[in-house]
Amino acid sequence: MTQGRLRIAIFMSTQIRNFCIIAHIDHGKSTLADRLLEVTGTVSTREMKSQLLDDLELERQRGITIKARSVTMRFKRNGQDYELNLIDTPGHVDFQYEVSRSLACCEGALLLVDAFQGVEAQTVANAFAAMEHDLTIIPVINKIDLTHARPDEVAEEMMNSLGTDPDECVRVSAKTGQGVDGLIDTIIEHVPDPGGDPKAKLQAMVFDSNYDDFRGAITYVRIRQGTVRKGQKIRFLRAGTEHEVVELGQFTPQRQSRDSLSAGQVGYLICNIKSLSDVHIGDTVSVPGDNPAEPLPGYDRPKRMVYCGLFPSDGQDFSELRDALERLSINDPSFEFEPETSDALGFGFRCGFLGLLHMEIIQQRLENEADIDLVQTAPNVTYEITDKRGEVHEIHKPQDVPDPGDIEEFRQPIVRCNVIVPDDFIGPVMKLCQERRGIQKSQEYLAAGRAMLTYDIPLAEVVYDLHDKIKSCTRGYGTLDYEMVGYEPADLVRMDILVNGKRVDALSIVCNRADADRRGRAVAKRLKKEIERHMFEVAVQAAIGSRVIARETVPAMRKNVTAKCYGGDITRKRKLLQKQKEGKKRMKAIGNVEISQKAFMAVLSDSEQA
The missing domain is CATH 3.30.70.870 (Elongation Factor G (Translational Gtpase), domain 3)
Known part of the structure; x- marks a missing residue:
């Protein structure tokens, strides 16, 4: 009897397929997820709507995926029941951490590429990330229904840049559903079985969580070993807390409760957890007692930049x-x-x-x-400073930068940027990267007419507007991806903004010394326009230490106090003007200058426009 149960458990585990969709922005991840839900019958035609898994209002407004979402699809093929667990991931480089968490819970990945736009910067980054997690990659060419689609050329690009076999590329149209049925067969055939023993000690990875005002923390888990049941006691190994499972289930795509979750499955746990500190992404869920399962490696701590x-x-x-x-x-x-x-x-x-x-x-x-x-x-990036005593400090805000005499070495973060552009725009992109103090590392052609440029650029020069500038100079065809390389010494200074002689700490910035004069003048000019006029003149200054490098003056609002003094001796008018002058001097000494939010954001604008 035991052998029979074990044989059934193994048979059931082979029917589970865990996979995610990774791609560059706007290559059709969410639309393909919609079609998979529709073709597998998980969602009826009446309930279907576009971007079904993007349930945040902001995701729908912007048309992008911000949070990774999981969904379980039940599917029957050749008389066998399959459970397909899909995790829809974001495409923007800022949400790469969401992608990495999803990859750790899957055995396979659909690498989606637009049939017209081809291989983009984030496509390459996501493919390498999937390879690092040792996932089975299924190359998929989407949007083949477009009149200007070029699937054969894109398959060649994927072969040159990612090493995929053009014959293995699955061609689909997520919009019309063409080829999606064949894609499901490919997933079933090529994505490996998740494995795991349902009878082993419980070991589950917490890969995401959500907070519900009525149910508390909802914990998203991938079961590695064992089985978890409703009413069972569980233990979060990292947090060291024990809870009772009040409800568990899977997303289909709405929450659907189950009696249990076994090895290989993806689902959620509700344990009436009211304290937000009790749930840690990357934690391991196991059984209480002195002998729980081994903790899973978890996730690398995300690096805030x-x-x-x-x-x-x-x-x-x-x-x-x-x-x-x-x-x-x-x-x-x-x-x-x-x-x-x-x-x-x-x-x-x-x-x-x-x-x-x-x-x-x-x-x-x-x-x-x-x-x-x-x-x-x-906003500002993280810097490293070595002081005269040899101690290293991480600087998250300009106010923490010590005086220049106390700094031994000032280091800035450097990122490696991969820019994929049509070859007609290589010149403008190279000029733009060099203006941002970039150092070229390589240049290679992915296919005829498309090249990838690799530059090492200071992160501070990237985060503000480099992506927008690349889009502008390539007419929208250029794409950017970057990864952290390390810290390098640079000639950096803290530039302070003084309004009416007082330093405004919220307006201080860290910049390269060679750019300080230009940026200081630009910020002073912008602030002069934004700060409202007062009854006294207001000096707006940019300074490095005690040296003022730029100044603008907001003129005072003047009242014509001599308007009624027509005729008579000139000394009368001079006396009134002198009195007014002394009054403004007193107001300047004790008056406060109000600075609006618009003025604070003036330092964000491109200083070259001022």
Whole structure:
């Protein structure tokens, strides 16, 4: 009887296929996921809608995937039942951490490429990431229904850049459903069985989580070994906490409860966890007691590269902002925050992000979901400083940069950028990268008419607007992907902005010394336009240490106090003018200058435009 049960368990495990979809932005990941749901009958035609797995309002507004989503599809083929577990992943470089978490829970990956646009920068990055996780890669060429599709040339590009066999490329149209049925057969045939013993000690990986106001933390898990059942006690090994499983199930794509989840399956656990600190992405779920299963390796800690300050425009919203940030942090472990104070803005939080789009998404989610008006300071990257005593400090905000006399070495982060462009635009892209202090590493052709340029560029020169500039100079055909290389010494300085003689800490920036004069003049000019006029003149200065490198003056609002003094002695007019002058001098000494959010964001704009 035991052998019979074991034989059934093994038979059932061979019917599970765990895979994800990886691709560059806008190559059709979410649309292909929609067609897979439709073809497998997971979602009826009546319930079907575009971007079904993109359930965040912001994802639908922007047309991009921000959060990875899992869904279980039941499918019958040749008399056998299959369980296909799909994880739909984002495509933007800022959400690469979401992709890496998904890859760790799968045995296969659909590498999706647009039949017209071909291999893009993020396509290459995602393919290498899948290879590092030792996944079975199924190359898929999408959008073959387009009149200008070039699937044969794209298959050749994939062979040259990724080493795939052109004959193995599955050609589909996610929009019309053409070829999707054959793609499902390919997934069943080539994606390996997840393995794992359902009778072993429970060992599950926490790969994501979500917070529900009524159910608490919903934990997304991939079962590696063993079986978890409703009502069972479980233990989070990293957190060291024990909980009872109140509900478990799978996403189809809505939550559907099950009695148990076994080895190889992907699903969710609800344990009435109210404390957000009890759930850690990458944690291992096992059984309570002194002899749990071995902890799984988990995930590498995400490296935050861009930091900025978020302050409530109304100081009364500080506690609401803190609660909203805590709720977001459980869903997005790549985002971190800590309290900080600013002389100009009051109490707020210093937040770390993977990139500028990530920062923008978090800000919009806070404003939309928590209904909080935010003031955001200028973003900056993480620097390293070695002081005179030989100690190394990580600098997340310009205010922490010590005086120049205390700095032995100032290092900036360097990223390796892969830019894929049509060969007509190689010249403009090379010029743009060199202007950003880039050092060319290689140049290779993926196919006739398409090349990949590789540059090492300071991250500070990349995160602000390099992606937009590349899109502009290549008429939208260029794509950018980058990865962290390390830190290199550079001639960097902290540039302070002084308004009415007082340093505004929220406007300080770190920049290259050669750029300081130009950027200082540009920021001073922009602030002169943005700061409202007061009853006294306001000096706007840019300074490095005690040396002022740029100045602009916001003129005072003047009242014609001599308007009624027509005729008579001139000394009368001079006396009134002198009195007015002394009054403005007193106001300047004790007056405060109000700076709007628009003025704070002026330092973000391209200084060349000023």
